[in-house]
Amino acid sequence: xxxxxxxxxxxxxxxxxxxxxxxxxxxxxxxxxxxxxxxxxxxxxxxxxxxxxxxxxxxxxxxxxxxxxxxxxxxxxxxxxxxxxxxxxxxxxxxxxxxxxxxxxxxxxxxxxxxxxxxxxxxxxxxxxxxxxxxxxxxxxxxxxxxxx
Amino acid sequence: xxxxxxxxxxxxxxxxxxxxxxxxxxxxxxxxxxxxxxxxxxxxxxxxxxxxxxxxxxxxxxxxxxxxxxxxxxxxxxxxxxxxxxxxxxxxxxxxxxxxxxxxxxxxxxxxxxxxxxxxxxxxxxxxxxxxxxxxxxxxxxxxxxxxxxxxxxxxxxxxxxxxxxxxxxx
Numbered sequence: 001x002x003x004x005x006x007x008x009x010x011x012x013x014x015x016x017x018x019x020x021x022x023x024x025x026x027x028x029x030x031x032x033x034x035x036x037x038x039x040x041x042x043x044x045x046x047x048x049x050x051x052x053x054x055x056x057x058x059x060x061x062x063x064x065x066x067x068x069x070x071x072x073x074x075x076x077x078x079x080x081x082x083x084x085x086x087x088x089x090x091x092x093x094x095x096x097x098x099x100x101x102x103x104x105x106x107x108x109x110x111x112x113x114x115x116x117x118x119x120x121x122x123x124x125x126x127x128x129x130x131x132x133x134x135x136x137x138x139x140x141x142x143x144x145x146x147x148x149x
Numbered sequence: 150x151x152x153x154x155x156x157x158x159x160x161x162x163x164x165x166x167x168x169x170x171x172x173x174x175x176x177x178x179x180x181x182x183x184x185x186x187x188x189x190x191x192x193x194x195x196x197x198x199x200x201x202x203x204x205x206x207x208x209x210x211x212x213x214x215x216x217x218x219x220x221x222x223x224x225x226x227x228x229x230x231x232x233x234x235x236x237x238x239x240x241x242x243x244x245x246x247x248x249x250x251x252x253x254x255x256x257x258x259x260x261x262x263x264x265x266x267x268x269x270x271x272x273x274x275x276x277x278x279x280x281x282x283x284x285x286x287x288x289x290x291x292x293x294x295x296x297x298x299x300x301x302x303x304x305x306x307x308x309x310x311x312x313x314x315x316x317x318x319x320x
Contacts, residue, residue: 007172007180007289015164016237021157029157135157 024053027065033135037127038065039103046104069101070127071146076106079116088142094119098143112142119145172289175205178217180289186281188220190255201255202291221253221315222279224297225305228258231268246271250297254315261291265298274310276302276318 021029024040028050031038040051041064048056055062077096083089088110096119097106112128113119124146133139172180175191179202182189190201191214198207199218206213229248246268249258263271265280277297287293303320305313 005177005181007177009170009172011168011170013166013168015166017162017164018159019162020159026157029160033157136160 022053024051024062027051029135029137029139031067032137032139033133035129035133035139037068037070037100037140039068039100040064041066047102048105049100049103049107066102068103071124072098072100072103072143074111074119074121074123074125075099076121077111077119079119088138092116093142096125096143098125109137109140110142112144173205175203175214179203182219183291183293184287184289186284186287186293188222188252188279190218190220190252192216192218198256199254200257201252202259218254219315220255221317222281222294223300223302223317224250224252224277224279225310225313225318226263226271226273226275226277227251227310228273229263229271231271244268248277248297250277251311251313253313253317256311258311259291261294262296263298264296271299272304274304274307276300276305 028038037049038051039047039049040062042048042052042062043055043058043060047066047068049068051065052062054060075097077094079092079094080087081092083091083093087093089112092115094111094113094116095108096111097108098111099106111119111125125143126146128141128144130139130141179189188201189203190199191203191205192199193207193210193212193214194216195207195210195212198209199220200207200214201220203214227249229246231244232247233244235243241262246263246266247260248263248271250261251258263277276299278300279294280296280298282293282295302318305318
């Protein structure tokens, strides 16, 4: 019987999805394009960012959009020592839960910093916008530590 | 300018999965033979079924399939579908036929293209033969066979499909 060679090949499987955003996420992304961050008010008065389509308590449809601040505080974070190809940076950075001013829940985004030691729970951060916005979550390029006033 | 202000209604959200595929010993042996223009299968020492392409074991008996068997490039249509919808990045334009074909000498089918046929006249039990690319283009790939085309042989009855000897079908 013939001795098999070891045959190896690169293979890429692509799912080229397009997604409909609906009126709520669509509004959020539309506002991002204009460099504004919007949440939505729930039945209990909480401001939810990014906005949800249905109330987490009553399941009613939500529609009361509220603009929130472009600064907030880090609720928790994870420092990425070795970024991978799909990550937003090719140098170490943090994924963080960030509670924006005026919001009642935290939103996940990336935080640029020189080192892990610069970051802490409760640290104030500020949104940094992409040079060109297009209506996508990456219109916020990242957050970075807010300048002291 | 006014288009710039339109509400966002959709986003592109593609997912790309990058694999490094290693064929494994049975498919590697199979592909090494395909590179030489030969279709092979592997026979189960238990049920005697011949698998093409071989996976290295018999799914029914759970036994390793060591014995390599040379197959014919003539085959029988076990089932087929007429593809009418274009597939992104696929250069083949619809309508075209994808068929499960059982090569003579094998007991299970593989999937390949059919061409040089009238799509509406393709049928189960139809006899076909491989049309190979020029030898200098052969690689470790089943598309060394461009497609299968009908040949002038009588149909194989449904209950005989998958039982043809490598010597072929006399009708």
